[in-house]
Amino acid sequence: MKKNVIEVTNLEKYYEVSGGFFSRKKDIVKAVDDISFEIPFGESLGLVGQSGCGKTTTARALCLLDPKTGGDVKFYNNETQDMENIDNLEDEELKKFRRNIQMIFQDPYESLNPRWTIKDIILEPLNIHNIGDLQDREEAVVEILKTVGLTPASNYLPRYPHELSGGQRQRVSIARTLIMKPKFVVCDEPTSMLDVSIRISIMDLMLNLAKDLEVSYLYITHDLAVARYMCNRIAVMFNGKIVEIAETEELLNNPIHPYTKRLISSIPVPDPSYDRKVYDVNYDELDAIIAKHGTDNPMVDMGNEHYIATHDVKGLI
Numbered sequence: 001m002k003k004n005v006i007e008v009t010n011l012e013k014y015y016e017v018s019g020g021f022f023s024r025k026k027d028i029v030k031a032v033d034d035i036s037f038e039i040p041f042g043e044s045l046g047l048v049g050q051s052g053c054g055k056t057t058t059a060r061a062l063c064l065l066d067p068k069t070g071g072d073v074k075f076y077n078n079e080t081q082d083m084e085n086i087d088n089l090e091d092e093e094l095k096k097f098r099r100n101i102q103m104i105f106q107d108p109y110e111s112l113n114p115r116w117t118i119k120d121i122i123l124e125p126l127n128i129h130n131i132g133d134l135q136d137r138e139e140a141v142v143e144i145l146k147t148v149g150l151t152p153a154s155n156y157l158p159r160y161p162h163e164l165s166g167g168q169r170q171r172v173s174i175a176r177t178l179i180m181k182p183k184f185v186v187c188d189e190p191t192s193m194l195d196v197s198i199r200i201s202i203m204d205l206m207l208n209l210a211k212d213l214e215v216s217y218l219y220i221t222h223d224l225a226v227a228r229y230m231c232n233r234i235a236v237m238f239n240g241k242i243v244e245i246a247e248t249e250e251l252l253n254n255p256i257h258p259y260t261k262r263l264i265s266s267i268p269v270p271d272p273s274y275d276r277k278v279y280d281v282n283y284d285e286l287d288a289i290i291a292k293h294g295t296d297n298p299m300v301d302m303g304n305e306h307y308i309a310t311h312d313v314k315g316l317i
């Protein structure tokens, strides 16, 4: 059986927003609404869906950047060799968790302090977590720059983020993330601002690191070709919920949920090896699943570990 690095059950993130200019009533935005998934060690799960469906909110809740409003997140604890609920973590344990879960953002420029040199930017997480002495830390910085292909390191260490290209900056943020040797990295559209040639080299870099260091990714993208390249499985998100989740080729070749069909049909895929199909979007298959299984069980296993959500989406899509 595969060992999971993270297990997410019924995760919720609701926001309270003002109900309008003249209204005192608060409205609830269900940005993430009862989603569940798990990711085994060394594997990647793609999270795809249209703008505003809740991808970044999911990422931020997992990394504890914003507190979740419901559900459970369990993370593999190396010492107890068991899954640990992050709600139970305190002090040192919580610090260790933060070290093991890292995030790479879409815009490398925003995530790097413009007034710091590359050396200080990459050193910072080691300083915060008090890892090694100064010499160890400096050696680790040189080593990680080599790993992400920024060589010779002496060329980059004294420079500032604005003196680098977009691709080089994204490598710096990957270096800063990986220097902590995380087990799990949440990537929020990490290559969408880069041009195609650099995009492939960054994706290859991340795939190699996954193999060499057994890093797992939750990889957020709206580009199905990127998800296909990077991920073992794909989860399709719509309106705060996961509507379909399956192994990558299975999902792309045999989509069942009407929203997934629409997504695959509407997004151009610049990948000649992938013969994209255009699907008729109808509700027949989903209606049949709901008729057979009811809506009590939110996700139904269609075989091959291919899961479909059974909540009613008519009128929403």
Ligand SMILES: Nc1ncnc2c1ncn2[C@@H]1O[C@H](COP(=O)(O)OP(=O)(O)OP(=O)(O)O)[C@@H](O)[C@H]1O
Residues within 6 Å of the ligand: 015, 016, 017, 029, 030, 031, 049, 050, 051, 052, 053, 054, 055, 056, 057, 058, 222
């Ligand atoms: N701080 C907040 N307060 C209220 N609503 C929020 C907040 N942050 C996000 N939302 C809402 O939650 C929903 C999900 O937003 P999120 O940023 O997760 O979308 P996304 O899938 O990452 O979209 P994109 O592809 O555009 O990045 C949106 O409707 C958004 O307006």
Ligand SMILES: [Mg+2]
Residues within 6 Å of the ligand: 055, 056, 057, 188
């Ligand atoms: Mg987002």
